[in-house]
Each structure stands twice: as structure tokens, then as C-alpha cells.
Amino acid sequence: MKFESQPSYSLGHRTPARREAAASEIGANVTLVSQSALGAINRGRVLQALYDNGPKSRADLARLAGVNRTTITGIVQPMIEEQLLVEGDAAPSDVKGGKPARPLYFNPDAPMLGAVLLLPGTIQACLVALTGEIRAVTKAEFDPFGDRQAFIATLTKTLTSTLSHAHQAPFGIGVASGGMIDSDNGVILAVNLAPVLTGLPLVNILQEHFSLPVVIDHHPRALLVGDRWFGPGRGQQNFAAIYTGEVLGGAFFIDGKVYRGLAGSGGELGHTVVQIDGEICNCGKHGCWETVAALPWLRKEAARLGLPQPGSITCARLVKEAEDGSKAADALLDRYTRNVAFGIVNLQQTLFLNSYVLHGDVAGGGAKAAERVRQHVERLVVKRPSQEISITVNGIGEGHTALRGAAGLVLSSHLKVVI
Amino acid sequence: MKFESQPSYSLGHRTPARREAAASEIGANVTLVSQSALGAINRGRVLQALYDNGPKSRADLARLAGVNRTTITGIVQPMIEEQLLVEGDAAPSDVKGGKPARPLYFNPDAPMLGAVLLLPGTIQACLVALTGEIRAVTKAEFDPFGDRQAFIATLTKTLTSTLSHAHQAPFGIGVASGGMIDSDNGVILAVNLAPVLTGLPLVNILQEHFSLPVVIDHHPRALLVGDRWFGPGRGQQNFAAIYTGEVLGGAFFIDGKVYRGLAGSGGELGHTVVQIDGEICNCGKHGCWETVAALPWLRKEAARLGLPQPGSITCARLVKEAEDGSKAADALLDRYTRNVAFGIVNLQQTLFLNSYVLHGDVAGGGAKAAERVRQHVERLVVKRPSQEISITVNGIGEGHTALRGAAGLVLSSHLKVVI
DNA sequence: GCAGTTAGTTTGTACCTCGCACAAACTTAT
DNA sequence: ATAAGTTTGTGCGAGGTACAAACTAACTGC
Structure with a gap:
């Protein structure tokens, strides 16, 4: 299964960061921030504010970030046009009167995120909407000591089944796995309780198969992101x-x-x-x-x-x-x-x-x-x-937090809040 | 002793961050990056690159940071005019020929940094040039269980003596102290071996006395900064x-x-x-x-x-x-x-x-x-x-690293690399 | 109906980085 | 000595971003 049409507006990640690549080639330990990067950063922060605070009007967001309202309009308008965000119904105005605010939030019909939870013996896959909603959960089992090709076949089949429920290409796929993970290179280094996974370059495999951005991280980190996204964090x-x-x-x-x-x-x-x-x-x-x-x-x-x-x-x-x-x-x-x-x-x-x-x-x-x-x-x-x-x-429950966190990994890798 | 003329170019810290204040008032957890902040950040990073790599030409800096040469010129020129940086002698050109590079580095005659190391019973103060050179070390002793006013008098006297060796007003004073420190509020919370320091709002005291920016942090953190600045880090x-x-x-x-x-x-x-x-x-x-x-x-x-x-x-x-x-x-x-x-x-x-x-x-x-x-x-x-x-x-030696680190604290609090 | 208040937009300005073109300075080959 | 090639550093205009001021829209209260 290949998804063709990548959304042009991939969550504030407009241009591939070719400068970073250039700088890292010569082992630079310093990177200046460019204007366009600045735009991406601020777009990411506005989205983060929406996740942290729930639906908010432009004016509220401006106050929250301490910036001009016009700035927020400038950031938010393209995302509304791309149907990533939607304007909610006008909220009743304040006691003092004034034009009622139009809260903004994620479009439930925007592209979703694929999520996979990989624990010794079991695979769980699902779709996660930008609103945090979990859909199309699929489960499967695998032999932790079995054949690698058989595992890959089971995983891609499970994931294909889940992704087929999406109306449009998801933004990407996030994988949370037990064991020791090299998230930079997208490789599972070792899982004591599931040797079949050891050394598996899962990101490459899935990226090739689905033609989507794929990120992987270890299980506790997915829980962390899940907690941060819609949990106690x-x-x-x-x-x-x-x-x-x-x-x-x-x-x-x-x-x-x-x-x-x-x-x-x-x-x-x-x-x-x-x-x-x-x-x-x-x-x-x-x-x-x-x-x-x-x-x-x-x-x-x-x-x-x-x-x-x-x-x-x-x-x-x-x-x-x-x-x-x-x-x-x-x-x-x-x-x-x-x-x-x-x-x-x-x-x-x-x-x-x-x-x-x-x-x-x-x-x-x-x-x-x-x-x-x-x-x-x-x-x-x-x-x-x-x-x-x-x-x-x-x-919220273990499995859902980890799956949501896996999905969140994709988001956070795209809204590079890091500079 | 009061220093009147603050250098207009305080290490890339041009405008007071009034937005941050506004945002924190309403407890915002998100801050957008403004253009001028971006300028300050990049200025800071260029300086950091100079610290990390020693004297470098504009072209080298541009390569290191992966940016255009013109960008570096734009960043560096005002700092040269402010006499913070100086152009060194033209370096011999490469084997392939070409115009010889003019390495840039910190002006040894630029304003210096005051540094204080406070350990139970002893005070050390000195001046640190932007090049890392340590000058005018002064030492004094105090009674760890003695009178607070006496301690403050000893400290200010020692520091005054050290600072009098500076030709121009230093950028600020950095203090490294043993014990538990609240660096946000500039208060020494507790030093088991020197009760006289407990609860001392040292930053306020020194800021008022010398009319200079003052920062304080605990001893290991100063060692860290000292290591990072000109040590193994x-x-x-x-x-x-x-x-x-x-x-x-x-x-x-x-x-x-x-x-x-x-x-x-x-x-x-x-x-x-x-x-x-x-x-x-x-x-x-x-x-x-x-x-x-x-x-x-x-x-x-x-x-x-x-x-x-x-x-x-x-x-x-x-x-x-x-x-x-x-x-x-x-x-x-x-x-x-x-x-x-x-x-x-x-x-x-x-x-x-x-x-x-x-x-x-x-x-x-x-x-x-x-x-x-x-x-x-x-x-x-x-x-x-x-x-x-x-x-x-x-x-390099314990005392010098800590003193240099204390000075570095002032620098790092001004070149806010953090966003 | 009008003043007061808040939300969101339009317009012009300031700032920053980038790419291009070019002068300056040096090496190498002829 | 001269020409070609290379590298450094600097104007200049373009493009992108945030900001301030001024404006319109929409609602409350008298």
C-alpha cells in the first residue's frame, strides 16, 4: 500500500531542513536560526498551545503567547485554509460585551496519525486523530522467538488493515517498542524478551512499505508523550x-x-x-x-x-x-x-x-x-x-496512552519545537 | 562603588525582554520567538562558536553554522564596532590561494566580568576577560558562624578591590557558592558549613551595591560552566x-x-x-x-x-x-x-x-x-x-575553573541561547 | 440608538537571512 | 610579468516574519 498525495502542509514542516544537513556534515556544533525556521517554530508553538489548553480563540492564543493578535492570525490562517484547524461556533461573549470569540481547534477530519505499539508477542495498531481520538484499533500476535520475515509480514498486514480506515493519507506512523531502541537511526537494538526484533531496522522497512514518515521510540517515551498530550502531563x-x-x-x-x-x-x-x-x-x-x-x-x-x-x-x-x-x-x-x-x-x-x-x-x-x-x-x-x-x-489506560504517545511522536518530530 | 556607564552593547542582549514578562504574568507556557529575539539568539550562537573553536574568520563561522557569509558579516560587524570583537592579523592563505582570512576573536580590552567564589570561610574574587584570562585575584576570609553584616562588608570590600582594577565597567558579576542556591531568585538557601550565608539574598545586595547585573549559582554549576568555557567540556x-x-x-x-x-x-x-x-x-x-x-x-x-x-x-x-x-x-x-x-x-x-x-x-x-x-x-x-x-x-585547577565558571554564568545569562 | 468593549483583519514598517554580484588579495601556471 | 583561479568579505535587493496602528465586525448595557 502506498499513499501518494502527501499533504502539502505537513504540520508546520514545510521545507526539508537542508541547512541542518549541511551544517552537520562538517560536524558543526552551532546552528543559527533562519527566518523560515522561525516561522516553523512559532507555528509549532501555537499548535502546542492548542494541545495544552484545548480550543482557544486567536485573541486568547495571542495573550497566551504574549504576541500580537495579527501574528496569530498570520500563523493560523494558512492552517485553517489547509483544513488542519477549524473555527468552532462563536463562544458567548464576555460579561463586558464585545465581539464573540471563535475558538480554534484541530479538524477532526484532518489527516490522522498511524500508531503501533510493539510489546513482546503482541502488536497493536490504530489511527489517532489530531484531536486525540483513537480509531480502528487492530491487534495481532507474533512469535517473539520466531522468524523475522513472518514478523514483518504480520506487522505490515496489521498496519495496512488499520490504515485502510483512513480517508486520506496519514501524516505518518509512530512506533513504540519495548527494549532498547536507537531512535536516531530507527533501529530496534535489542529486546530481551523478543529476540526476533533484535537489530530490526523498522523505520526503513515501514517507510519503504508505506511511503510515509515513520518514527520509532521506546515504550516509556511513548507513555511520556501520551501523558503530555492528553494525560496528566x-x-x-x-x-x-x-x-x-x-x-x-x-x-x-x-x-x-x-x-x-x-x-x-x-x-x-x-x-x-x-x-x-x-x-x-x-x-x-x-x-x-x-x-x-x-x-x-x-x-x-x-x-x-x-x-x-x-x-x-x-x-x-x-x-x-x-x-x-x-x-x-x-x-x-x-x-x-x-x-x-x-x-x-x-x-x-x-x-x-x-x-x-x-x-x-x-x-x-x-x-x-x-x-x-x-x-x-x-x-x-x-x-x-x-x-x-x-x-x-x-x-486513561495503558494501551491507549502508549498508542496515543506513539502517534504523538510523529507530531513532535514534525513540530520541531527544538531549535 | 558605582559603575555608571553600562556598555550599550551588552553581549547581544539589546532590549529588555518585556514580552517574556508579559507572557509569564498570565502563566503562559508558550512563547513565540520574535525577530529581534532571533537576532539575539544568533548573535549568541556566533559568540558561542568563537568560544568553542577559538578565533575564526567570518567565512569559517559561516561554514560552521551553515549560513551565508553575509549573515555572519551582519552579525559580527556591529560587535566589532562596539569593540567587543577584534579582527586579528590576516592568516596565511590556504594552499589553493585566495584572499587571506581575518580571524575574529574577543577583544582583550573589552569590558571584563567580575567573578566570586564563595566557599565556607573563604572568599575569592577576580576579573575574567572575555578571552578567559584571569586577573586581579583577591582573597579574603570570613567567619562561617559569624555576623552577617560583617560578612557582607568583607565581601563588598574584597569585590570593590578587585573591580577597581578594571578600566571600564564590567558586564556583570557572577557568584559561585557552595550549598543550596536558588538561582532564580538569587538567594543562598542553605550552606551547612557556613550558617552565616543561610537565607542571604546575595544578588539583590550586590546588585544594589555595584549597580551591575549579578548572577549566582551553586559551585558545581560554576565548575560545569568553567569546564565548558575553556576546560575539557x-x-x-x-x-x-x-x-x-x-x-x-x-x-x-x-x-x-x-x-x-x-x-x-x-x-x-x-x-x-x-x-x-x-x-x-x-x-x-x-x-x-x-x-x-x-x-x-x-x-x-x-x-x-x-x-x-x-x-x-x-x-x-x-x-x-x-x-x-x-x-x-x-x-x-x-x-x-x-x-x-x-x-x-x-x-x-x-x-x-x-x-x-x-x-x-x-x-x-x-x-x-x-x-x-x-x-x-x-x-x-x-x-x-x-x-x-x-x-x-x-x-586547569579547581579555583580557576570555578572562578572562570562564575564569570561564564554572567555571559550565559546574557547570551540567552535558550529559546 | 449610542457608547463601550472585545475579536479579528488590513496596511505599512522594521528586522533578519539569503542569493547574487563584485572588489580585494593571494597562489599557481605560463 | 601576466593571466587564471580561488577565497574572503561587502553592497544590494528579495523574501519572509513579527509588530503597531487603524479599521471593521459583533456584542452588551443603558
Whole structure:
């Protein structure tokens, strides 16, 4: 399946950044900002403001950004003509009177975004509208230890089926995957639990097959973007997404942008050391955070303490059993959330993001579990004056956040807010 | 002492950013970039390129930044007229011939920067030229537990003496201080070892006294800026400065800018946990990195192992004794550098900066100590393909790096590369 | 019906980068 | 010595962007 007609107005990404290429060829570490880049930046920021604040009138946007109303008109008008944005019904005017404002927001019928969530054994694909709406979810399974060609066939088939629901060519495809990802080169470096994915140049494969822009990033980063887009991180400039489950991971939103180290590294929190010479970890080192705050630890402890069905213990069950009066469950929940807290404490001492969104197993324990974690963090951190630490769970639901985040990856790679 | 004539060309900071103020008043989280801001940004980047690469011709700068030569001329000409930059002698032309290039660099006679280093009990002040040269160093002492007015008098007297060596009004004064600093509001929040400084609104005091722009930040951040300016971090886009000594701290240069959390927080690495329920720390928590990698730990272990003069043990001495054949010193050095490595490992797993500059006690151990730390880090980190970790010491010398960094703080607060 | 208020647009201006053309200065080949 | 080729640095006009002032549109309240 090939999409022919690329929308001429690809989300503020008008001209390919040939200057960047030229500059990077000679290894320049400095790039000046050109006028046209300035336009793209400001277009991106206006869209960002719309995501952060919901539908807003031109005048509101101007006030929000501290710029002239005419500037906003200039930025917004072409996007309305391209049918990326739409004017809503006139809002009732203020108490003081005046011409009623016409709120602007994303056109639900604008091209959508393709999203793929790749976890060991399962594929999920869907379309995401610019309004955040999720459509045409398709699921499939694959053998994590199987044949590479078979996997690629399954993936393209699933994605083709999903994309066929779109009326027009999507802006691009975003992929979120477990494991270690090189997002710069679009390659899956390694997934311990799904060797078939190891070394897969997925971006090239999908780009060729669908003739669409494709971006890939690792799972926690997709969760982060999903949180930022329509979740608890909405409008925030600094926060982290933390994933707990069979493994631990994290991703950071720093000063208004997603943190990505070289080749898309960063956030491999599972293997930070919290116990020098502690238990051995999957990675071969000792005392990683993952050895005391992931599900394998929880199962082992549940078994040791004689809790019922330790093999299928989760934070959610632990919260429930503790509420039902089990002292043992309560005690274990306390130790579990404390161990989870240590990783967050170390992150807090390092970056002081002050805001953390939990995903995965601990998030399954809901607000109760999050509050326990928060209390441990508060106790364990060196507080600065008037500093509030917020720890929340994303109520939207794991899969949807990751898929939306995968879609958001495409957006953020196009609205280069970074300069 | 009051300086009257502010240079009209304050390092690319032409107009006060009144828009930012307007936008922040209504709590906007989005700011559009204006034309004049763009000019300031690009001016800043050209200066940055000069710092990173040394004297360069207009044509070289244009190539480095990937822009037109005429653009560089437009940026650079006013700065030459303001005598901020000077044209050097014509360089011999290339093998292929052509008009010889005229390298540009900072005018040694341009206004300088005032710098202050404030550590418990001691004050150091100096002038720093835009070329990095340090002049008119003045030192003084103060009673860490003494009277606040007395301290302020000593500080202003010292600084006045230093500043009197300048021919013209400096661009501003940068202060680096130990302890916890609120750099947004210019207040020293707390210094455990010097209570007289606690709660001191130093920026206001100095600004009023000298009528100059004043910035303050904590010690590791000054080291970072010093490293970046003329040290091992020169030209780098991502690295961290790590300070070890009586306490531990760090600061990060991320994606080409100094990382500062809310109110100048961030980098309080000493109190990240590396040993859950480990030894108790000064901060009241258990198992902080500081409990196993700072000088108190080293002294305690040296005493326990019966090393000579454990009370004055340092990394430098340990390296020397190990070289002289002491097995005990060698073993302790290995444990010490390993413990130091754990903090760096955790930082590496979190941000993947790949490059670390050591300061303080471990830096006193020179390249040998750094190499030991590097080997431990290599062993303890989960490596990504083709990832090199560099750990260096700054050979320029502690005090000078911090002073130069303090001066650099003024520069970087004026060449707002951040958008 | 009119004053007051707010939203959005039109018009002209200022600023910035870019591409082109050109003079200046130097090397190499004849 | 002269000509050709190369590189540096500078005017000049074009194109794009944000801004300010002035205007129209639409609504409220008296």
C-alpha cells in the first residue's frame, strides 16, 4: 500500500531542513536560526498551545503567547485554509460585551496519525486523530522467538488493515517498542524478551512499505508523550513517566521537550544501582533498581511471605488485599512502593522534575498505590523550600496512552519545537 | 562603588525582554520567538562558536553554522564596532590561494566580568576577560558562624578591590557558592558549613551595591560552566561536572545548555541512594552516595584499615602511596573509585551524557584516578553499541575553573541561547 | 440608538537571512 | 610579468516574519 498525495502542509514542516544537513556534515556544533525556521517554530508553538489548553480563540492564543493578535492570525490562517484547524461556533461573549470569540481547534477530519505499539508477542495498531481520538484499533500476535520475515509480514498486514480506515493519507506512523531502541537511526537494538526484533531496522522497512514518515521510540517515551498530550502531563514543562512491570524504565520531559540522549538513549532507570553489591540482575550487574522494584521481586517476596497465588501477584491485587484487611499484603505493598520510591527519589535528586506519572504494575494499584509511593518519596528526598512532589497515575489506560504517545511522536518530530 | 556607564552593547542582549514578562504574568507556557529575539539568539550562537573553536574568520563561522557569509558579516560587524570583537592579523592563505582570512576573536580590552567564589570561610574574587584570562585575584576570609553584616562588608570590600582594577565597567558579576542556591531568585538557601550565608539574598545586595547585573549559582554549576568555557567540556554539547570532596555534587550540560531545574535546583547527586538502608547520612537519610564516596568515608576507612595519617587522607595521597607499592592504599583506592563510579553509573543510565569531568578530591588524584573510575563505570554500566564513556579531570585547577565558571554564568545569562 | 468593549483583519514598517554580484588579495601556471 | 583561479568579505535587493496602528465586525448595557 502506498499513499501518494502527501499533504502539502505537513504540520508546520514545510521545507526539508537542508541547512541542518549541511551544517552537520562538517560536524558543526552551532546552528543559527533562519527566518523560515522561525516561522516553523512559532507555528509549532501555537499548535502546542492548542494541545495544552484545548480550543482557544486567536485573541486568547495571542495573550497566551504574549504576541500580537495579527501574528496569530498570520500563523493560523494558512492552517485553517489547509483544513488542519477549524473555527468552532462563536463562544458567548464576555460579561463586558464585545465581539464573540471563535475558538480554534484541530479538524477532526484532518489527516490522522498511524500508531503501533510493539510489546513482546503482541502488536497493536490504530489511527489517532489530531484531536486525540483513537480509531480502528487492530491487534495481532507474533512469535517473539520466531522468524523475522513472518514478523514483518504480520506487522505490515496489521498496519495496512488499520490504515485502510483512513480517508486520506496519514501524516505518518509512530512506533513504540519495548527494549532498547536507537531512535536516531530507527533501529530496534535489542529486546530481551523478543529476540526476533533484535537489530530490526523498522523505520526503513515501514517507510519503504508505506511511503510515509515513520518514527520509532521506546515504550516509556511513548507513555511520556501520551501523558503530555492528553494525560496528566498536559501543559506541563517538566515531568517524568515511570514504567514498572517485568522491567523498569522511564522517560523525561525537560524544559518543554522530550529528553533524548545520543541515538535515543536515556531513561534506562531499571539498571541504576540502589543497592551496591545487592542481588544479581538480568543485566549481570548487582543491586539494580529492577532487582527490588519490578514484578519478579514482588512475586518472590509474595512467595517467601506465603501470600496466596504469589505467581500472579500484582500491585492491584495487593492494594485490594490490603484494603480487605491483610496485614501481610499491606506490609508487602509498603515495601514494594518504598522500593519503587527509591528510583524516583534518585531521579528527583538528579533532575528535580517534581512531577511523576506512573505506568504499568504500580499504576494498576491506582491512586492508593501512587499515594503510598508519594509518601515514601517525600520521606526519602532532601526537600527544598516550597517544593511539592506530585505522583499520579494516568487514568486513561495503558494501551491507549502508549498508542496515543506513539502517534504523538510523529507530531513532535514534525513540530520541531527544538531549535 | 558605582559603575555608571553600562556598555550599550551588552553581549547581544539589546532590549529588555518585556514580552517574556508579559507572557509569564498570565502563566503562559508558550512563547513565540520574535525577530529581534532571533537576532539575539544568533548573535549568541556566533559568540558561542568563537568560544568553542577559538578565533575564526567570518567565512569559517559561516561554514560552521551553515549560513551565508553575509549573515555572519551582519552579525559580527556591529560587535566589532562596539569593540567587543577584534579582527586579528590576516592568516596565511590556504594552499589553493585566495584572499587571506581575518580571524575574529574577543577583544582583550573589552569590558571584563567580575567573578566570586564563595566557599565556607573563604572568599575569592577576580576579573575574567572575555578571552578567559584571569586577573586581579583577591582573597579574603570570613567567619562561617559569624555576623552577617560583617560578612557582607568583607565581601563588598574584597569585590570593590578587585573591580577597581578594571578600566571600564564590567558586564556583570557572577557568584559561585557552595550549598543550596536558588538561582532564580538569587538567594543562598542553605550552606551547612557556613550558617552565616543561610537565607542571604546575595544578588539583590550586590546588585544594589555595584549597580551591575549579578548572577549566582551553586559551585558545581560554576565548575560545569568553567569546564565548558575553556576546560575539557569545551565545544561539547552533553557532559556533566562531578564534584567530590567533603560533599558530593554535580551539574549537567544537556543539549548545549546548562541544566537548571526550578529555582536552580538539580544535580544534588550526593543524596541519591546507592545503598538502601545503608549508613546514615548528614541529611538524615540512609545510604546516600555521599556516605560511601565522600572524604569522611575515605578517612573512616583509612583509619579502619590502619593507613598512615588517616585524618588527612586524600585521593592524591592514595594514588601516590599505591604507586609506591602500598597494597592497602591500592585496595582502598580501588574501593573509593568504585564507590565514586556508582554515582556516575546512575547518572549515565539516566541521562547517557557519556562524558564526565571530575573535580575536587578525586580530581586531585589526576588522570590515574580518573582512569580507575572510568574502568569501574565501564564495568558497571549497561553498554549500548558503540558507546564510549569519557571521564577526565580538569587540569586547569579547581579555583580557576570555578572562578572562570562564575564569570561564564554572567555571559550565559546574557547570551540567552535558550529559546 | 449610542457608547463601550472585545475579536479579528488590513496596511505599512522594521528586522533578519539569503542569493547574487563584485572588489580585494593571494597562489599557481605560463 | 601576466593571466587564471580561488577565497574572503561587502553592497544590494528579495523574501519572509513579527509588530503597531487603524479599521471593521459583533456584542452588551443603558
